[in-house]
Amino acid sequence: MTIYDNNGGFGACGTELHDTDMIVALAKDTWGASxxxxxxxxxxxxxxxxxxxxxYNGNHIFAKIMDMCPGCKGADIDLSLAAWKELTKLDEKTRLKASWTPA
Structure with a gap:
């Protein structure tokens, strides 16, 4: 998983996205066609x-898929800043190994 900025632009689901949203972007491979x-x-x-x-690391969060990540592969996801901080407790923006399942 990685982290990405959401500064009010519109995601692949057609809604405005913000860093404060508990959202993720799904890898293009998994997303399929828009x-x-x-x-x-x-x-x-x-x-x-x-x-x-x-x-991740014994912690978990619930988030909504609201965007597609063109640079992600397979089951990779990109987290919003809010989702990243709640899950990892880190300020550092990096790549970490995590898992996800439908909720």
Missing amino acids: TYNPATGAATNPWCGQRIKVE
């Missing part, structure tokens, strides 16, 4: 809004 409703433009990818449990 799909949209042609009538409304709303994102229809089945991962959008799914809640997951992320575990």
Whole structure:
């Protein structure tokens, strides 16, 4: 898992994302195709809004998948700053080994 900045830009699910949100971005490999409703433009990818449990070093958090990570591979995830700090208790932005499952 890694960490990424969310400064009010729109994620792959079509909503504005912030560092204070408890969210993750899913690897492009797992995400699949980005799909949209042609009538409304709303994102229809089945991962959008799914809640997951992320575990690291005996700690866990619950977060929502709200974005896609183009640089991530396989089951890798990118965490928002809020999710990262709550899970790892670290200020350092680095890469760590964690696991996640649907919640």
